[in-house]
Amino acid sequence: xxxxxxxxxxxxxxxxxxxxxxxxxxxxxxxxxxxxxxxxxxxxxxxxxxxxxxxxxxxxxxxxxxxxxxxxxxxxxxxxxxxxxxxxxxxxxxxxxxxxxxxxxxxxxxxxxxxxxxxxxxxxxxxxxxxxxxxxxxxxxxxxxxxxxxxxxxxxxxxxxxxxxxxxxxxxxxxxxxxxxxxxxxxxxxxxxxxxxxxxxxxxxxxxxxxxxxxx
Amino acid sequence: xxxxxxxxxxxxxxxxxxxxxxxxxxxxxxxxxxxxxxxxxxxxxxxxxxxxxxxxxxxxxxxxxxxxxxxxxxxxxxxxxxxxxxxxxxxxxxxxxxxxxxxxxxxxxxxxxxxxxxxxxxxxxxxxxxxxxxxxxxxxxxxxxxxxxxxxxxxxxxxxxxxxxxxxxxxxxxxxxxxxxxxxxxxxxxxxxxxxxxxxxxxxxxxxxxxxxxx
Amino acid sequence: xxxxxxxxxxxxxxxxxxxxxxxxxxxxxxxxxxxxxxxxxxxxxxxxxxxxxxxxxxxxxxxxxxxxxxxxxxxxxxxxxxxxxxxxxxxxxxxxxxxxxxxxxxxxxxxxxxxxxxxxxxxxxxxxxxxxxxxxxxxxxxxxxxxxxxxxxxxxxxxxxxxxxxxxxxxxxxxxxxxxxxxxxxxxxxxxxxxxxxxxxxxxxxxxxxxxxxxxxxxxxxxxxxxxxxx
Numbered sequence: 001x002x003x004x005x006x007x008x009x010x011x012x013x014x015x016x017x018x019x020x021x022x023x024x025x026x027x028x029x030x031x032x033x034x035x036x037x038x039x040x041x042x043x044x045x046x047x048x049x050x051x052x053x054x055x056x057x058x059x060x061x062x063x064x065x066x067x068x069x070x071x072x073x074x075x076x077x078x079x080x081x082x083x084x085x086x087x088x089x090x091x092x093x094x095x096x097x098x099x100x101x102x103x104x105x106x107x108x109x110x111x112x113x114x115x116x117x118x119x120x121x122x123x124x125x126x127x128x129x130x131x132x133x134x135x136x137x138x139x140x141x142x143x144x145x146x147x148x149x150x151x152x153x154x155x156x157x158x159x160x161x162x163x164x165x166x167x168x169x170x171x172x173x174x175x176x177x178x179x180x181x182x183x184x185x186x187x188x189x190x191x192x193x194x195x196x197x198x199x200x201x202x203x204x205x206x207x208x209x210x211x212x213x214x215x216x
Numbered sequence: 217x218x219x220x221x222x223x224x225x226x227x228x229x230x231x232x233x234x235x236x237x238x239x240x241x242x243x244x245x246x247x248x249x250x251x252x253x254x255x256x257x258x259x260x261x262x263x264x265x266x267x268x269x270x271x272x273x274x275x276x277x278x279x280x281x282x283x284x285x286x287x288x289x290x291x292x293x294x295x296x297x298x299x300x301x302x303x304x305x306x307x308x309x310x311x312x313x314x315x316x317x318x319x320x321x322x323x324x325x326x327x328x329x330x331x332x333x334x335x336x337x338x339x340x341x342x343x344x345x346x347x348x349x350x351x352x353x354x355x356x357x358x359x360x361x362x363x364x365x366x367x368x369x370x371x372x373x374x375x376x377x378x379x380x381x382x383x384x385x386x387x388x389x390x391x392x393x394x395x396x397x398x399x400x401x402x403x404x405x406x407x408x409x410x411x412x413x414x415x416x417x418x419x420x421x422x423x424x425x426x427x428x429x430x431x
Numbered sequence: 432x433x434x435x436x437x438x439x440x441x442x443x444x445x446x447x448x449x450x451x452x453x454x455x456x457x458x459x460x461x462x463x464x465x466x467x468x469x470x471x472x473x474x475x476x477x478x479x480x481x482x483x484x485x486x487x488x489x490x491x492x493x494x495x496x497x498x499x500x501x502x503x504x505x506x507x508x509x510x511x512x513x514x515x516x517x518x519x520x521x522x523x524x525x526x527x528x529x530x531x532x533x534x535x536x537x538x539x540x541x542x543x544x545x546x547x548x549x550x551x552x553x554x555x556x557x558x559x560x561x562x563x564x565x566x567x568x569x570x571x572x573x574x575x576x577x578x579x580x581x582x583x584x585x586x587x588x589x590x591x592x593x594x595x596x597x598x599x600x601x602x603x604x605x606x607x608x609x610x611x612x613x614x615x616x617x618x619x620x621x622x623x624x625x626x627x628x629x630x631x632x633x634x635x636x637x638x639x640x641x642x643x644x645x646x647x648x649x650x651x652x653x654x655x656x657x658x659x660x661x662x
Contacts, residue, residue, distance in 0.1 A: 002535070003536055006532065006535045006536055010521065010524070010532055013523075013524065013528075014521060014523045014524065017523045017560075018523050068521060068522070068523070071522070072517045072518045072519055072520055072521075072522070073517040073519055074519050074520070074521060076482075076487040076517075076519060077519030077520075077533070077576070078536070079486065079487050079508075080485060080486065080487055080508065080511065080512075080513055080519070081508075081509070081533060081536040081537055081580075082505040082508040082509050083536060140357070143353075143357075144354075147350045147353055147354075148350070151343060151346060151347055151349070151350045153339065153342060153343050153347065153350065154342055157335065157338060157339055157342065160331075160334070160335040160338060161332075161335040161336075161339070161354060163331070164328045164329075164331035164332045164335060164358075165332060165335075165354075165357055165358060165361055167328045167361075167365055167368070168361065168364040168365045168367065168368035168369075169368075171368040171369065171371075171372060172368045172371065175368075175371060175372055190371055191368075191371060194364065194367055194368055194371070197364065198364055201360065201364070202357065202360075205356070205357060205360065209276070209353055209356070212276055212349060212353070213349070213350070213353060215488075215489050216482065216487060216488035216489065279491065281450075344449070346448075346449050423450060
């Protein structure tokens with residue numbers, strides 16, 4: 001368990017100093033939102049646009065977050081130190097989660113302003129959608145990002161793979177967000193169940209295959 | 217070779233049957249005939265991707281190159297059939313539903329699956345043999361993802377005609393249509409197998425030549 | 432850990448990259464208190480062999496055992512130290528932070544990081560980010576990292592490349608010191624003179640196979656060059 005905290009802490013320190021991922025992802029997200037607003041998107045499409053923006057902006061960072069583990073083969077250093085690959089995955093996913101969640105908060109703020117959305121009553125449910133939606137994206141994105149970085153493949157592949165593979169999570173999150181923000185309301189239990197199932201399934205798959213993904 | 221002859225014969229016969237012999241459907245009229253291509257294409261595409269999934273799992277476990285070649289070839293051929301699905305859907309949809317496209321569960325799932333395999337094929341194209349493991353992981357994730365995609369699309373919308381063949385109680389088509397449909401399905405699957413065999417052999421030969429070149 | 436057999440036991444290892452065979456049925460041992468030099472022309476598979484021995488590359492066939500246990504097991508893995516061309520260090524962390532990071536992963540007290548810095552003459556650079564350090568300093572830090580946990584098996588891939596005079600001296604002293612402590616040391620090098628000076632045994636790897644095995648003291652430049660030609 002402690003390897004998890006050691007790596008997580010290291011990731012946050014590195015991001016804090018490099019200031020590489022968060023600013024560029026946040027700016028891209030804000031840019032996408034600004035453009036959709038400027039081109040006339042209506043407020044009722046805002047939830048969908050929000051989640052697509054987070055997925056796209058997030059995917060630009062997820063390969064790079066692994067570059068710090070490949071430019072000097074640091075991943076092999078971790079293996080040499082007998083760190084369980086599952087711990088590496090969980091630690092990276094946790095770090096990515098914090099960073100993407102920060103980007104998403106900024107995006108939420110922008111959406112509220114750009115589309116003049118009222119702060120809803122059902123905040124607890126909205127928070128759960130936020131957490132599970134981000135968790136789903138990061139669970140999948142961390143696995144794919146590691147894969148592409150370890151095999152030295154082009155970064156451009158990540159959005160191409162992440163977007164369709166995380167489509168169910170993006171759709172469920174967008175649908176739930178829309179319903180929670182609307183006047184009519186309605187239950188979102190189905191979407192939450194899907195998001196939870198998605199996260200659990202792909203974290204499990206990741207834990208199983210991660211070792212193969214990063215080995216030489 | 218036998219397969220090739222069978223496919224070469226069966227496919228045109230199947231199409232002719234679909235066009236001329238099958239009875240006119242009560243509510244939908246002539247355009248419905250495209251379903252004799254659409255439905256078998258769907259079945260074949262999903263079959264192909266299942267083969268890719270199984271071969272990918274086998275490759276990750278055994279690391280035998282032949283499973284990797286099978287997975288790649290099946291994905292390529294499957295993508296062709298899936299493209300056919302996405303093209304024939306709107307051809308049927310426009311006269312019958314009044315719209316080229318709807319975001320109902322089945323079409324949405326097929327579309328997203330198309331992108332997943334486009335990504336898979338791009339990954340392979342950009343990385344060659346080195347990418348075999350990564351591709352296998354993508355194929356496995358993609359396959360496991362399909363029920364989730366379907367689930368989320370269902371939650372959002374459903375407009376697709378209710379299934380008439382793949383239902384728990386058994387097909388609801390009149391016998392004459394069912395026979396032709398099944399015949400076409402068989403024809404398509406045989407065609408897939410032919411293309412698959414050709415592709416796998418091609419890749420096997422290419423890899424043999426590559427090996428012969430190194431000391 | 433079982434003491435039967437050699438500390439490092441490489442058994443019938445074969446490895447390919449992208450369809451190209453790099454190691455073909457290689458068997459080698461590294462014994463406690465002895466230094467083995469692995470020689471060979473470029474592309475012979477020396478680096479790959481060391482990486483397989485270190486447990487960071489997985490062979491298609493064969494296995495590697497450290498002290499009788501498969502290298503994949505944590506207890507065995509932790510007995511291996513490796514330093515190669517790339518440093519395994521984080522550019523945005525300082526020299527000290529890097530060593531502390533690895534010390535924590537190995538479950539060692541933080542003081543070990545300071546000791547490592549001291550030994551390799553890095554104390555004055557300890558707060559500097561690794562990305563600012565010269566290649567020579569990075570190599571030294573990489574060696575400090577490799578030795579942090581006092582491994583029984585030390586694998587060095589071209590250890591003298593990119594080192595300044597001071598660091599070369601440190602490495603030249605390091606190898607006999609490790610030998611005295613009963614470690615198995617394996618050095619991959621293309622310079623047979625280095626091998627003759629520092630090693631006890633030598634193996635020449637050509638096209639992924641051991642082509643010549645002899646005592647390092649008997650190494651002869653002409654013989655080695657001949658063997659290289661057989662690639």
